[in-house]
Amino acid sequence: MSLTGALVDVTPLRSSPPFRRLWLGRVFSGFGAQMTVVAVMFQVWEETRSTVWTGAVGLAQALPLVVFGLFAGSVVDRVDRRKFALLTTAGQAGCSVLLAVQGFLGDVPVVVVLGLVAVQSCFVAGGGPVARTFVPRLLPPEQLPAGLALNRIAFQGAMLLGPALGGLVLGWLGVGGCYLVDALTFGMAFYGLFGLPSMRPDGEPSRPGLRGVLDGLAFLVRAPVVRGALLTDLAATVLSMPISLFPLVNAERFGGDPRTLGLFLSAVAVGGVAASVLSGTFTRLPRPGLVMLAGSIAWGGSLTVFGLAPDPWVGLACLVLAGAADTVSVVSRGALVQLNTPDALLGRVAAAEQIVGQAGPDLGNLRGGLLAGATSGAFALASGGLLCVLAVLLVGATTPGLRRFTTEKAG
Incomplete structure (x- = not known):
């Protein structure tokens, strides 16, 4: 295999403008999310000096995904997925704005910070599954692995560089500024979502509630x-x-x-x-x-x-x-x-x-x-x-x- 054939396949970015816009939105919002991870950990530690509280950050992020994930997935299979993605993205962006406000105000109880993180994670519980439904609709089957590899690059790039960038912004603008930058990156996420067509599920819609799960x-x-x-x-x-x-x-x-x-x-x-x-x-x-x-x-x-x-x-x-x-x-x-x-x-x-x-x-x-x-x-x-x-x-x-x-x- 030639070197060109070994490198990441960027065909999905060239052939599908909606996928390209969606991918760019993922890149920017991924960086913002990692910056918020740094800011939350820093703020909670500065306020409590307790590893119990910093450990609670992970619980606040993970618990809503586990508890609400399957029910959110059932909703994804019953509604227009584009509209649902816009709703969950707006919810995440709104939580980032509220985190920025409390960051600028200062002296906010740590339980308020964890509460906002948990609410944001509730929106992630729906936003994560709905985002995974887009690629199969935007790309032909033979391009799907390449599209997922490009998404993986966006994720890993954010994981590698996002925390370092968050540390720099944190030192420059403080926790409120770090949260605000995250909120602004959602503008690119909306750019990607508004470029999608209507995406109602094919076939019979999911039954409501526990039956759909x-x-x-x-x-x-x-x-x-x-x-x-x-x-x-x-x-x-x-x-x-x-x-x-x-x-x-x-x-x-x-x-x-x-x-x-x-x-x-x-x-x-x-x-x-x-x-x-x-x-x-x-x-x-x-x-x-x-x-x-x-x-x-x-x-x-x-x-x-x-x-x-x-x-x-x-x-x-x-x-x-x-x-x-x-x-x-x-x-x-x-x-x-x-x-x-x-x-x-x-x-x-x-x-x-x-x-x-x-x-x-x-x-x-x-x-x-x-x-x-x-x-x-x-x-x-x-x-x-x-x-x-x-x-x-x-x-x-x-x-x-x-x-x-x-x-x-x-x-």
Whole structure:
């Protein structure tokens, strides 16, 4: 494959103006969201000097996604998705404006800040699933993996650079200014959404309330490819999530050097960005199921070797490979889920995928921490990586549809 063929495929940006506008909006709003993450953590710490309160920030963000996600997904499958996205985006922007106001006022109780974060996360619980329904409607199936890879680049770019930019703005304009910049970035998000056509779900609308949620769960039970894709993600995150173990492994094997710990945290992101930039190597392949399984196995294998590596440079190389494998798996999984889900159910399945993506890493970090407390960080990492590899092999062996699914047109 030539270098041009290996680089990220930008065909979706050229061929679909609505996707291009939507992607630009995602880029800007993603940076703003990361700046708000920094500002919230800084403000809560400055007001409380308590890790309990800073930990509560994560709970305020995650709990609404888990509690309301499936119900929001059911609403996505019953209404005009463009209008719903505009509503949820307006809600998020409004919360950012209120955060900016309280930031400029100062001396606001920390529970008010957490309350605004939680309300904003309620809008994210609906905005996340509805955003995942757009790409399959804007791009042909053969371009879907490339479109998801471009979205992944936007996400990783925001994760890498957004916090640093947030720190600079925080030092310059304070917490209120940081929140205000986030609110302004929603202007680009609206630019992307207003350029979309009306997007009512195809087929029969979702039934209201709990019945619609149960219909979505029933689909997951009877759809082996989608179920297998989500189980693969759970296997990778619950069994082998490494982040909580980095400080312990650094202390056990590498003398507790903070510089090494910082490199560990960066190496996974570096690998992910590299895989995104070179995503043409796998998004152009016709079998995303096989690619996803291979990526998940590589993730578990890399973390197993990292847990056993005696040299920090070998460990860093393993983490770079793990980050690249994670991106390969995430992009391929997204393509599998969206291509194998009827449009009428896409909101509910996207909500389930969002919940898995939120809860899996948290449970994985908890599992690793508990096991490491009873054994060692190295054992928890190596055993988790091996369990991940075995679980992914089991999912692949029992789900032939994952291995056989192709994006190539028949005939």
